[in-house]
Amino acid sequence: MAVSADGPPAAGAGKPAAAGGERPLDERRLHPVTPFRRAWAPVAVLVGWAVHDPNAAQEQLTRLTTTMLLIGLAVLIPAASLYGFLTWWFTHFAVTDSELRIRTGLLFRRTVHIRLDRLQAVDVTQPLLARVAGVAKLKLDVVGTDKKDELAYLGEGEARALRAELLARAAGFAPETAHEVGEAPVRQLLHVPPGKLAVSVLLTGATWGSLLAAVVVPPLLWFGTHSVWTVLATGLPLLGAAGASSVGRFLGEYDWTVGESPDGLRIDHGLLDRTHETVPPGRVQTVRIVEPLLWRRRGWVRVELDVAGSSNSVLVPVAPRETAEAVIARVLPGVTVPRSLSRPPRRARWCVPLWWRGYRLAVTDTVFAARHGLLRRRLALVPHAKVQSVRLEQGPWARFKKVADVHVDTGANKTVTARLRDADEAAALLHAQADRSRTGRREARPDRWMAKGAESE
Numbered sequence: 001m002a003v004s005a006d007g008p009p010a011a012g013a014g015k016p017a018a019a020g021g022e023r024p025l026d027e028r029r030l031h032p033v034t035p036f037r038r039a040w041a042p043v044a045v046l047v048g049w050a051v052h053d054p055n056a057a058q059e060q061l062t063r064l065t066t067t068m069l070l071i072g073l074a075v076l077i078p079a080a081s082l083y084g085f086l087t088w089w090f091t092h093f094a095v096t097d098s099e100l101r102i103r104t105g106l107l108f109r110r111t112v113h114i115r116l117d118r119l120q121a122v123d124v125t126q127p128l129l130a131r132v133a134g135v136a137k138l139k140l141d142v143v144g145t146d147k148k149d150e151l152a153y154l155g156e157g158e159a160r161a162l163r164a165e166l167l168a169r170a171a172g173f174a175p176e177t178a179h180e181v182g183e184a185p186v187r188q189l190l191h192v193p194p195g196k197l198a199v200s201v202l203l204t205g206a207t208w209g210s211l212l213a214a215v216v217v218p219p220l221l222w223f224g225t226h227s228v229w230t231v232l233a234t235g236l237p238l239l240g241a242a243g244a245s246s247v248g249r250f251l252g253e254y255d256w257t258v259g260e261s262p263d264g265l266r267i268d269h270g271l272l273d274r275t276h277e278t279v280p281p282g283r284v285q286t287v288r289i290v291e292p293l294l295w296r297r298r299g300w301v302r303v304e305l306d307v308a309g310s311s312n313s314v315l316v317p318v319a320p321r322e323t324a325e326a327v328i329a330r331v332l333p334g335v336t337v338p339r340s341l342s343r344p345p346r347r348a349r350w351c352v353p354l355w356w357r358g359y360r361l362a363v364t365d366t367v368f369a370a371r372h373g374l375l376r377r378r379l380a381l382v383p384h385a386k387v388q389s390v391r392l393e394q395g396p397w398a399r400f401k402k403v404a405d406v407h408v409d410t411g412a413n414k415t416v417t418a419r420l421r422d423a424d425e426a427a428a429l430l431h432a433q434a435d436r437s438r439t440g441r442r443e444a445r446p447d448r449w450m451a452k453g454a455e456s457e
């Protein structure tokens with residue numbers, strides 16, 4: 001993605017022309033409700049100043065009379081409205097044969113060029129107020145960037161149509177037919193009932209741990225300090241964490257649905273804020289199967305993802321293991337979850353007492369699988385084609401006990417570790433994994449959104 005900044009255009013300039021003498025770009029504006037969103041920026045600046053320096057803010061408020069306050073509001077509200085209108089008026093976007101261009105700026109023009117072949121995912125999100133207004137955000141994950149670019153807001157139908165057009169052009173459809181392709185068909189693979197989700201939240205240890213901390217810590221601080229501000233400064237974040245791990249998680253993962261389409265896996269979820277995400281095909285670096293202790297009697301697991309350049313991190317919030325493994329097979333074609341994993345040698349207990357039993361390893365023809373944890377098991381699956389580098393580490397005590405750790409680095413800047421393996425086994429694994437990774441990359445499928453042949457189907 002490249003960003004260019006230019007000075008203000010000459011007076012009377014019309015629509016910009018495409019490079020090479022092509023027809024002028026068909027630039028579009030965002031939805032007319034967007035100014036209301038942008039108008040909050042000046043107000044947010046004032047609120048940020050008040051939070052940063054509450055004493056000075058309180059002093060200024062005490063000096064204000066009713067007349068001064070009314071005059072301030074009479075100036076602030078029109079100024080905020082004008083700011084929101086101008087930022088909307090001077091924001092345009094256009095889709096070319098190879099990129100999405102977003103042009104913003106009143107005095108200084110800024111143009112963002114997003115190459116379509118670098119798109120990781122195109123997601124449609126609808127916060128609660130946006131759902132009421134019938135609008136949506138279009139978020140774009142681009143290779144090589146940590147922050148998502150977004151178009152906010154578009155009409156709900158326009159956002160879905162633009163998403164389909166971007167994916168079609170990225171897949172190689174001709175520009176004149178890309179807008180006619182429409183949304184790719186979706187076949188549902190999984191739906192999580194609200195009741196099962198609620199039970200899974202209640203059976204998660206982190207939920208009860210955060211609630212216990214929110215109940216116990218503030219009274220202890222009060223008896224120790226007798227300071228209301230100390231109690232509030234500590235108690236409010238704890239209550240927020242407890243709410244996020246329980247109610248927030250339920251609201252965010254409500255009505256979780258996973259479907260399969262030529263674009264990849266579609267994920268729809270959310271009770272208040274509705275989100276429509278895409279897991280791009282062939283770009284998943286790691287899949288983790290998580291088994292909390294209280295879920296094991298029910299045979300439930302949670303599936304998480306690492307996708308290079310993308311913020312998508314959850315594939316299945318809760319499901320029976322067989323169902324979850326069937327979904328994993330669609331994300332990682334040809335990969336089977338290993339059933340038998342080997343433990344470290346018994347002498348490893350001198351390095352990590354008790355917890356050494358939670359470390360397991362399995363290497364198949366398609367995947368490197370490492371597990372850790374006794375109470376909350378996490379099994380990480382890394383396809384050989386996604387391994388970027390392999391490292392062996394051995395500290396003085398581990399060298400004395402003849403054990404070593406093997407680290408596998410992926411394209412998502414994550415590391416999966418096989419801990420406390422026999423030193424000879426670790427050395428052999430290091431060289432063998434390098435060979436498997438080279439072979440896997442040669443045989444891996446190309447990362448494409450859709451097959452061009454879909455146009456003729």
